[in-house]
Amino acid sequence: xxxxxxxxxxxxxxxTQPWRDTAIPRRPPAALLFTLPPMFGNLANWVPxxxxxxxxxxxxxxxxxxxxxxxxxxxILAVVTLGAIFFSYGTLKGIEPAVSLLAVLVSLKILxxxxxxxxxxxxMMAWVLCLCGFLLSQDLAIAVCLFVAFALLIAAxxxxxxxxxxxxxxxxxxxxxxxxxQAAPVVVLLFLLFPRINxxxxxxxxxxxxxRTGFSDRLSPGGIAALGNSTDIAFRAEFPDRRTGPVxxxxxxxxxxxxxEGMEWRAxxxxxxxSDSSNGYPASDKAVRQRITIAPHGxxxxxxxxxxxxxxxxxxxxxxxxxxxxxxxxxxxxxEVLSSTEPVGKELDAYERREALQLPAxxxxxxxxxxxxxxxHDSGPRxxxxxxxxxxxxxxxxxxxxxxxxxxxxxxxxxxxxxxGFCEHYAASFATLMRLAGIPARVVLGxxxxxxNDLGGFFLVRQSDxxxxxEVWIPENGWTRVDPTSVVAPGRASxxxxxxxxxxxxxxxxxxxxxxxxxxLVRLALVSQIRSTWEALNYQWxxxxxxxxxxxxxxxxxxxxxxxxxxxxxxxxxxxVIAALLIIYAGWMQLRTRPRADRIQALYEGFCQKxxxxxxxxxxxxxxxxxxxxxxxxxxxxxxRVRQITETYVALRYAPGSDVSSLxxxxxxxxxxxxxx
Amino acid sequence: MKAGKFALLYPTVSxxxxxxxxxxxxxxxxxxxxxxxxxxxxxxxAVFLVSIPHTLLNLADVTIAPESAxxxxxxxxVSLPVEIMNCSRTTRRGIELVLPGSRGExxxxxxxxxxxxxxxxLRFPARQRGEHRVGTFRxxxxxxxxxxxxxxxxxxxxxxxxxxxxxxDPRLPVHRARSPHSRPQTELGEGDxxxxxxxxxxGESQRHIDWRAVARGQPLMTKQFAAEAEGSVHLxxxxxxxxxxEERLSQLALWVIxxxxxxxxxSLRLPNTDIAPAIGEAHFHRCLSAxxxxxxxxxx
Numbered sequence: 020x021x022x023x024x025x026x027x028x029x030x031x032x033x034x035t036q037p038w039r040d041t042a043i044p045r046r047p048p049a050a051l052l053f054t055l056p057p058m059f060g061n062l063a064n065w066v067p068x069x070x071x072x073x074x075x076x077x078x079x080x081x082x083x084x085x086x087x088x089x090x091x092x093x094x095i096l097a098v099v100t101l102g103a104i105f106f107s108y109g110t111l112k113g114i115e116p117a118v119s120l121l122a123v124l125v126s127l128k129i130l131x132x133x134x135x136x137x138x139x140x141x142x143m144m145a146w147v148l149c150l151c152g153f154l155l156s157q158d159l160a161i162a163v164c165l166f167v168a169f170a171l172l173i174a175a176x177x178x179x180x181x182x183x184x185x186x187x188x189x190x191x192x193x194x195x196x197x198x199x200x201q202a203a204p205v206v207v208l209l210f211l212l213f214p215r216i217n218x219x220x221x222x223x224x225x226x227x228x229x230x231r232t233g234f235s236d237r238l239s240p241g242g243i244a245a246l247g248n249s250t251d252i253a254f255r256a257e258f259p260d261r262r263t264g265p266v267x268x269x270x271x272x273x274x275x276x277x278x279x280e281g282m283e284w285r286a287x288x289x290x291x292x293x294s295d296s297s298n299g300y301p302a303s304d305k306a307v308r309q310r311i312t313i314a315p316h317g318x319x320x321x322x323x324x325x326x327x328x329x330x331x332x333x334x335x336x337x338x339x340x341x342x343x344x345x346x347x348x349x350x351x352x353x354x355e356v357l358s359s360t361e362p363v364g365k366e367l368d369a370y371e372r373r374e375a376l377q378l379p380a381x382x383x384x385x386x387x388x389x390x391x392x393x394x395x396h397d398s399g400p401r402x403x404x405x406x407x408x409x410x411x412x413x414x415x416x417x418x419x420x421x422x423x424x425x426x427x428x429x430x431x432x433x434x435x436x437x438x439x440g441f442c443e444h445y446a447a448s449f450a451t452l453m454r455l456a457g458i459p460a461r462v463v464l465g466x467x468x469x470x471x472n473d474l475g476g477f478f479l480v481r482q483s484d485x486x487x488x489x490e491v492w493i494p495e496n497g498w499t500r501v502d503p504t505s506v507v508a509p510g511r512a513s514x515x516x517x518x519x520x521x522x523x524x525x526x527x528x529x530x531x532x533x534x535x536x537x538x539x540l541v542r543l544a545l546v547s548q549i550r551s552t553w554e555a556l557n558y559q560w561x562x563x564x565x566x567x568x569x570x571x572x573x574x575x576x577x578x579x580x581x582x583x584x585x586x587x588x589x590x591x592x593x594x595x596v597i598a599a600l601l602i603i604y605a606g607w608m609q610l611r612t613r614p615r616a617d618r619i620q621a622l623y624e625g626f627c628q629k630x631x632x633x634x635x636x637x638x639x640x641x642x643x644x645x646x647x648x649x650x651x652x653x654x655x656x657x658x659x660r661v662r663q664i665t666e667t668y669v670a671l672r673y674a675p676g677s678d679v680s681s682l683x684x685x686x687x688x689x690x691x692x693x694x695x696x
Numbered sequence: 697m698k699a700g701k702f703a704l705l706y707p708t709v710s711x712x713x714x715x716x717x718x719x720x721x722x723x724x725x726x727x728x729x730x731x732x733x734x735x736x737x738x739x740x741x742a743v744f745l746v747s748i749p750h751t752l753l754n755l756a757d758v759t760i761a762p763e764s765a766x767x768x769x770x771x772x773x774v775s776l777p778v779e780i781m782n783c784s785r786t787t788r789r790g791i792e793l794v795l796p797g798s799r800g801e802x803x804x805x806x807x808x809x810x811x812x813x814x815x816x817x818l819r820f821p822a823r824q825r826g827e828h829r830v831g832t833f834r835x836x837x838x839x840x841x842x843x844x845x846x847x848x849x850x851x852x853x854x855x856x857x858x859x860x861x862x863x864x865d866p867r868l869p870v871h872r873a874r875s876p877h878s879r880p881q882t883e884l885g886e887g888d889x890x891x892x893x894x895x896x897x898x899g900e901s902q903r904h905i906d907w908r909a910v911a912r913g914q915p916l917m918t919k920q921f922a923a924e925a926e927g928s929v930h931l932x933x934x935x936x937x938x939x940x941x942e943e944r945l946s947q948l949a950l951w952v953i954x955x956x957x958x959x960x961x962x963s964l965r966l967p968n969t970d971i972a973p974a975i976g977e978a979h980f981h982r983c984l985s986a987x988x989x990x991x992x993x994x995x996x
Contacts, residue, residue, distance in 0.1 A: 183806050209738035
């Protein structure tokens, strides 16, 4: 049975050396490459570059047998990098310095690692680095990178323990894949059911992380246009009750600006909670239910279709009828909200009327004159609104993403000279004109439109969809939406900005170098297909994974009826299920790998056992015929049958052309062989 | 060979590291209430858990068959060839064979294909003369991730012989009384005339090995030189004058080797054994076994 084996003497001697395959120690650094992306942009710039440098050094050093040996040099490097981290952040507390420190330590460890034990240490540190990547960023693209890193680290371990086995390079990857596939149900189980206990002692998230995205509570000229090129996701919206969104343009209400400074508008500092919706809920058939997944933006506003009236938990309805989160939105958050397309609120209280008519002192006489002329007919606010819109429509106003710079006092400049602006210019100037004409008005900042994703069945709203519009008070209707931009650029309201721009680019209206190329690219069918698939995946990631926090888990556990017994029994149940799963895996693998039973041999061995029970046991070296002769001698009564069975066995085993029927005959003979003393 | 009833499973040292990492991950996840971090934590936990049955089954249907160990002289190395057989239908990887009694001697086999076997040779020092039990073999594996180790024990009743360490005066005893005419040969086997080579006998001096032949890739051979043939040598335990039993046995062992080397028939007389004069490998091993198993020491 002995055969040539991989265990030649020389190889067994090499066992004492750290690596049996020189490619092995280079695998963890290769896997670590995939932990780099989240570091860029989130950590001090030199950290990822140092990390990259260490990985490159390892690749260069390993084949030459170099490594970081000197303890003094290691200490110096550690102290220098620690100092550099402190210098970069001004502190060692917080996530970013901690992750930087870990990244630096891992790079030093990589340069130093030499033995098998150190190999395991590097792999485990790298796993922690994967986790740190998620602390820095939770993008799907980052998640994919980190998953690749995680899997490659497992593959590196598997390869390491395989030693110098021959075979194609993907074999360890196949083993890794098998492990991951078997682990998947366990992960799902743990993720859904394992209690998320909040330890309470939080480490603070650095300021870097809480950077605000999207618009601010100040509407200044050019502020939204700056977001026009941002493809960052603001939020996603599903309509659980219907497949597609409501008919007509989708105005997503963000926040309401009350304070006018001419071209610049501002939201109130501390929005007071009001009960705008106390007038009663609209009929349920007018209500639109939305499920919104909001991307973290570091501020408090939450979005809903114009206008929300149901208040999700953890939110309030602010003056001006917009949603306002109790806490800063620093994590992906999911909520359900009801909106009504009908105007709500039929009365304007004195405070609101005063606020909605507030004006800055610095309004030029020309603008005041214009406002007065708009309101001249004295045929009610509706006519004034229409004549203002007429003014924008007929006086050669142009819609542009790059309208040039405006100051907050440049109202006259905009209205009479340049007449080029983006939505915020139109909303701000229109609302100011309305106030000048004596009509209560306010500016609403939010999003318009959204891109429908077929696969995910949701609308994707990007920062570039940011839009500003106005609301004026018309006594018989209440607050009424007026969008002056739609008068200037009629197409804008019916589609999202990028497709609107794309259309304009195609018709030669706007040509802007890089952007034009991008928009043209977007129009390719395949690219848009890939993009929409990616967006759908992204949505699933954000809602199913990132949205599944302790609160959502609580809801799930309650709906499953698992919360009554407390966390400990739940943990036990989860562990029991996992144990059962592992036993199933083990049984399945055992079944697949155990040697195929040799039926003839098994039958013959059964026969020998029967003989052994009556005192004639076969010696290991004894051939069947010799044994039969001996057995027949000591058991004269059975000699005939013993001889018969042995003959059949020998024939089955060694004679050519034995068939199934003779096997059956043999089985029958052995089974019929009963022993009587 | 019959294995112990259950394969044992226990954590390795790196499992402590894994526990620490999982603890740190859990702390980060729970303090941040971050589902993505929980995902990494649960992913690593699940992969570890799933690797347990893989490790456990890595020794399923793997069995060992120790071959007989060649006798060795005390102070030398015993080499014990062992065949590790993989009867399963899949390749088994990362298998280690350990013999705990022998300073933890371990042999690593990277892989054994399905239905094949690997042959490893355990080497450990032979300390005392006599017959020794091999003890219990341990077959272990930490494949694929190295966080748990599976252990299968194979109890073996096999024994190996250790001959006494040859030492003392290499000159063969001279029996003046029996052959008065012969001249004492002080340097037997050290004659000038080269008389050919023969197979090297373990334990004998390396001075006469034909190293040039070894360099040509031939097995170890001992050069023989013609010396004046004497009569047979009588090696008698009781005729030796020094006190220590082990010293006497060592001297006798050396003489057995020397006599074999110079091709002189020799007889051996121990207090309860008498071996007639003869020559040849069988006789050689018979004499050394007798020396090895001699109970004189304990009785005297």
